[in-house]
Amino acid sequence: MPALEPVLNAIDTNLDNSLERLFDLLKIKSISTDPAFKAECRKAAEWLVADLKSIGFEASVRDTPGHPMVVAHHDGPSAGAPHVLFYGHYDVQPVDPLELWENDPFAPAIKDVGNGRKILTGRGTSDDKGQLMTFVEACRTYKAVHGQLPVRVSILFEGEEESGSPSLKPFLETHRDELKADFALVCDTGMWDTQTPAISVGLRGLVGEEIVIKAADRDLHSGHFGGAAANPIHILTKVLAGLHDENGAITIPGFYEGVDETPTQILQMWNGLGSTPENFLGPIGLSIPSGEKGRSILELTWARPTAEVNGITGGYTGQGFKTVIAAQASAKVSFRLVHKQDPAKIREAFRAFVRERVPADCSVEFHEHGGSPAIQLSYESPLLTKAKNALSDEWPKPAVLIAMGGSIPIVGDFQHMLGMESLLVGFGLEDDRIHSPNEKYELNSFHKGQRSWARILAALAK
CATH class of the missing domain: 3.30.70.360 (Alpha-Beta Plaits)
Structure with a gap:
């Protein structure tokens, strides 16, 4: 298997170049819900296709009744290599009310916020352009260092996620044979905190x-x-x-x-995350949990x-x-x-x-x-173990397995239409202000996100 360390070193060396590419994408006003930005959405899709082709992907813009999809494929090192499908979306939310933004939402910048932290500002930095580009940059660096990817990679970038994904299911139905892989990787999620990466294993x-x-x-x-x-x-x-x-x-x-009852070791992990009725309900003016008695806040919201x-x-x-x-x-x-x-x-x-x-x-x-049914990844899944270990090697604290109280429809579509489990890994934070004015993404998330995907790809290749 190609060595990982030179890939990580190259990611560090080329961070400024990766930021330039991200900023070029962020400047495109790909607001999917507003017809006035239809051409901008196509421009974003075409930008991504050109960028993926520069890495060596076979990539194309695929028309739909709405905004286009981006589909790309890259061979692995051998015919028997694992095959992953990576999903993200290039469309963004409207920026209204514009007067609440501190800077132009489509003029991305790096801002020093003190205590050694820097953030990337602008619409789409966290949701989801910054997230999807962490994966693209990991692939780019693997190719630059070793001339190949460690696994076979397909990519699906959608342009309507922020407007209900009306074209997605018909597209998956029509292209199910082309898009089916061993499993899917979904980046539209986040970390537990700035030091602790997370993998979402359940969606209600x-x-x-x-x-x-x-x-x-x-x-x-x-x-x-x-x-x-x-x-x-x-x-x-x-x-x-x-x-x-x-x-x-x-x-x-x-x-x-x-x-099913949540495994004891998972409950112990959740109990160690520090969520209490006071800090969970206190900010909304409440203090007493109303659900099943005898269960923790995180169990109530994630697994019941x-x-x-x-x-x-x-x-x-x-x-x-x-x-x-x-x-x-x-x-x-x-x-x-x-x-x-x-x-x-x-x-x-x-x-x-x-x-x-x-x-x-x-x-x-x-x-x-x-x-729609719930999605639950087996806690014993080898896929989960590999990704958890890879993330734990990169971040200060070990990765935690979390769940989500809501749903991400694409994950259910991948499971029920394509028969694929999904690994949900992202590097957003709760204070990224997605869908709101002054959206941001931690520079550390963008940098270590690239390194994390490189580690995950290496682990999946084993």
Whole structure:
């Protein structure tokens, strides 16, 4: 296997050149959601294709009904070398409100913020141009030092991630044979803190449901009918209150089917990260966890399923007071899923739970609002072990295995459409202000991110 140390040394030596390339990309105003920047999005795709070709990739701009994809391939050292698909996105969020930016969002710069820290400023520095270029630069340096890459690499850069990815699934379906690899690498994530790299091993899934309970054929006078006619708001709130027991567990029959307990050693790792009810809930004005009793904050938000009421409507909600019994009431309910929970089974179990609690002379309607399963990488995966060790060799503190309370749709698409597990490694930080004015990326993240990907590629080649 090609030696790693000269690659790391070359990354250090050529940092200024890599920054120049990143700044050229950051200057392109690739705002995907605004049609006024359509040409800029294509310009960013073409810039990336030209850059990848300069490294030796076979790269091309692929048109879609929206903004183009960038697809690139590079052979490995042998036919049997592992094959990875690296994903990132070149589009960025709008910059409004512009007056809140300290500098032009498309005039990237290096800023010294004291205590030995320097940051890169500008839209897209962290989300996601700076992140994706850490991988590209690692590939560039491997080629420059050894004339080859340690593994076979395919690349997919999207131009619509910040606007809902409408073209992504059809593109994956059409090009599944070309894009399928042994596993995917996804950079659109972050570190635990400035010293501690992280790998996201779990993403919660989602089921969304709107329920509408109907009673009388019109709103009723509460004096004439109160106490005799069914009140759909009462029915609805009783249903919703019954979703949890006194210990915070969800009461829907079969809800926990497919939910595994998190391994003890992982829980110990999470407990060592220092998240407490005080420092997690305190900044939002709360202090008492509301979920399942006996579980830590990180376990509740990363590895346990939830049932949350997101909105309730019914009756008169305008100014003043109106004494009516509403004809109907509705609620929007979402479930975050973990491990092997089946979204379709959860939906049907919830509907059965509601129907059993609606009186015979009333009715209920259900409106589906999306559903996706959770993603969970095996804690025993050799892929995970190699990447964890590689990151731990680069950073001051050992890499931690974390999970995410939300979802990254592309990870589910890779698993369910292409049959690939994804390794989520990125170098962003919580204070990078992505999607906000004054977005930034640590210079250290950009530099050590390149070194980290070089180490990961070397480890995957073994």
